[in-house]
Amino acid sequence: MASKLLVDIHTHVYLPRYAALLRSRSTVPFIRSSTTSDGKLDERLLILDHEPSGGRPVGPQYWDREEKLKFMDKHGIDVSVVSTANPWLDFLPASQAHTLASEMNEDLEEYCSTSPTLQNLPIRRLFGFGLLPLVPEITTTSLLDTVKQISRLPHLRGLIMGTRGVGKGLDDESLDPVWAAIEAAGLVVFIHPHYGVDPKAWGDKDNGHVLPLALGFPFETTIVSALRHLCGVFDRYPSLRLLLAHSGGALPQLSSRLASCIDHDPVVASRLKHDARYYLGKLYLDAVAYGPEELGFVSDVISRAGRYQAGSSVTEAANRSLGSRRMLFGTDHPFFPPLSATEKWTSVVENLEAIDTVQGWSPADKDGVRGGNAVSLFNLAE
């Protein structure tokens, strides 16, 4: 039954064409190759200007489809909706970005369309999020053409994007035609961080990747989401389907504070139709938060949105069962690999256990978060 599938909607790939580009470069983002003292190839991925620990060791997990399928098999994942990992095309000039986006969308379609089908259901095991050439100086026509391309490729069911848009963030009105086209095409937009915040914030001590990843990434998602809310994008495109990485970062916990700060600023408040908390109920959030209390809370915040619709007379408590319907399992593969060769990855086990132990979610709610919600959102059974 499709509603019982385990579907991973937060799982990345560096397609071979993209990995080759990164290998050809010597400034961030790039892959640096060297040979270890015992003669092995050592490839390191550097994607940030202040990359800690000399870069991240990378290997076939990052580009090889067989590795993705093996990882899925090991964890009982039936279907993955795969996305290119950050920083996407952000660093390229406009003409190159347009061509590469188009080529990578075709590559990803092939990656998915030639993947095996499930044993018991006529559903492929791989689907994808396409890419838009979101870089400065790109034309709106180029962006709209790429939206059209993605919507025509049968295994691409959405697109992933970072937070910079065409250089002015996602609250940039020049993107309005793009949102309109995405909304009309019914594509899911997966919003994912890359830049974090100013690394000076992490202090002088070496804490490896811990703080940029644990805090910087969620802060970036929070900021871009708050900015999008403030610019009223959901008032203009109410059917837009946005999926936020890492359970929305810190947005759920700061949403009432955000609403209160907006309320106290009449200029900002006048731009919005509803209390800021209303818009959170329109989001989809992955369930990549590593703890059951976090997931339960996020589902509370989604479900309470009705209380905050302008003119609402709803006063009921949050209903986290209802909220669970907009949450979707993810692994963040191939990131967070285990430190030693274990049967299963701790990061995946933690996220599955978290879903399984949320107080107030019924077995059906948990099935939904594990995969049923993704089957509906991405129309995987069609």
Added chain:
Amino acid sequence: MASKLLVDIHTHVYLPRYAALLRSRSTVPFIRSSTTSDGKLDERLLILDHEPSGGRPVGPQYWDREEKLKFMDKHGIDVSVVSTANPWLDFLPASQAHTLASEMNEDLEEYCSTSPTLQNLPIRRLFGFGLLPLVPEITTTSLLDTVKQISRLPHLRGLIMGTRGVGKGLDDESLDPVWAAIEAAGLVVFIHPHYGVDPKAWGDKDNGHVLPLALGFPFETTIVSALRHLCGVFDRYPSLRLLLAHSGGALPQLSSRLASCIDHDPVVASRLKHDARYYLGKLYLDAVAYGPEELGFVSDVISRAGRYQAGSSVTEAANRSLGSRRMLFGTDHPFFPPLSATEKWTSVVENLEAIDTVQGWSPADKDGVRGGNAVSLFNLAE
């Protein structure tokens, strides 16, 4: 009964001595005075380098004790534990910071000790958090002398500090003797943000104070708390009583992600005795989050700490009733004033309603958060 009091532990003052200093300055932080077209005095407070909206209008609410008491009466607040507002003494040279800290601690003691007592209980209506001269080049002796001064002033029950320490943050080992002294004196440390994060993060559009306040402040608190955890301060000073502003910012929602990122970095993990989530159970958090779901979640996160103690065999679900005992009502007065002259301040009403509507808190738990917990933590009945 002392356990039924309404106690505000997050309420600020710019003592007259401090306000006078700010008026004498012409760079941030300062108070700029001008005269409006109809001849009225217009005082604006500028505390940030990129202050939006030409500064914040300020008046007697910020320094006059009668205004504090009137505000308390209007909202039924019995007792307030008052703290100097940001940016404290951060901008002063060491010698001036030491003298001013000492003078302001005496001023605040007088502000409290000459305040009225409650009608039915022999408890003063005002208590205070003192100040340390935490600036670069201050000597440890000066800091320790000031801890001693505060602990001798009978109405000061703790101290407030920002996030920069003596210029190297709060994970700076040179502060260890200060933590030891504070722990020994049983003073509560109220950690409060001021700097936020790099304002470039807020994009190009003018959203007033909304984003620096709604997101920047909590991010700063989250970062400094994470850094303190990473440096193992609670492993070395397990009885230290730390109170985090704004319900810990985003730390609760990002704590499992933080724990996972630490787990995946053996160098960082090896510095800590416990899973990062354990340390959150040692914190006190104000209940200044403006929504009941937020407060319930924060109490979940506090209460689950036992699961994450090294070697723990606890597997129980979070117990938010237990977690509520480390949460304390606050208003953030005189900030977030109402836009129009209303009977009560919306920001205060929201925080009280949030406490009142948390699912899973008993009436006794709610009394605790409203005041009973503060009576115990600050020994107000003694």
